[in-house]
Amino acid sequence: xxxxxxxxxxxxxxxxxxxxxxxxxxxxxxxxxxxxxxxxxxxxxxxxxxxxxxxxxxxxxxxxxxxxxxxxxxxxxxxxxxxxxxxxxxxxxxxxxxxxxxxxxxxxxxxxxxxxxxxxxxxx
Numbered sequence: 788x789x790x791x792x793x794x795x796x797x798x799x800x801x802x803x804x805x806x807x808x809x810x811x812x813x814x815x816x817x818x819x820x821x822x823x824x825x826x827x828x829x830x831x832x833x834x835x836x837x838x839x840x841x842x843x844x845x846x847x848x849x850x851x852x853x854x855x856x857x858x859x860x861x862x863x864x865x866x867x868x869x870x871x872x873x874x875x876x877x878x879x880x881x882x883x884x885x886x887x888x889x890x891x892x893x894x895x896x897x898x899x900x901x902x903x904x905x906x907x908x909x910x911x
Contacts (some may be wrong), residue, residue, distance in 0.1 A: 805872040811847030811882055820847065820882045831891040835884040844878035846871045849886045863887055 811817055824837035829883050839845065850860040866887050 803872055803875075805875075806847075808841075809843065809845050809875060810869075811845050811884065816882070817847055817849070817884065821886050823847070824882070824884065831888040833886040835886070837882045839882045842880050844871075844875050844880065845882045846875075847882065847884040849884060851886070854887055854889050854891065856900055858872050861890065 788842050805830075811820065820835055820837045823837040827834045827836065846868065850863055852860070854860055854863065866885070871883070
């Protein structure tokens with residue numbers, strides 16, 4: 788294979804990493820999303836979405852202690868980050884905060900559907 792062809796193929800491939808720029812960091816950023824964002828409650832997950840000016844989607848996760856012990860909370864956070872990492876390039880430029888409830892199961896996770904979903908009376 789020609790080196791130029793290989794370089795062009797790599798450029799067109801999307802990177803599925805979860806770098807620091809894709810994370811919501813700091814209290815100010817979280818508070819801004821909590822205060823101004825649109826809340827959507829779908830099954831056992833609350834999704835708060837707010838448009839951003841970054842040009843890409845960013846994720847914040849808040850897992851309350853009532854969800855389980857530290858091992859369970861960290862497992863849920865890892866699974867939520869992984870689900871976001873895979874679909875991040877399909878999402879619009881939004882800040883997303885995910886808050887799972889005690890009954891939350893990651894197997895039912897569909898972040899794309901929840902970010903684009905308009906809240907209905909049944910979801911609230």
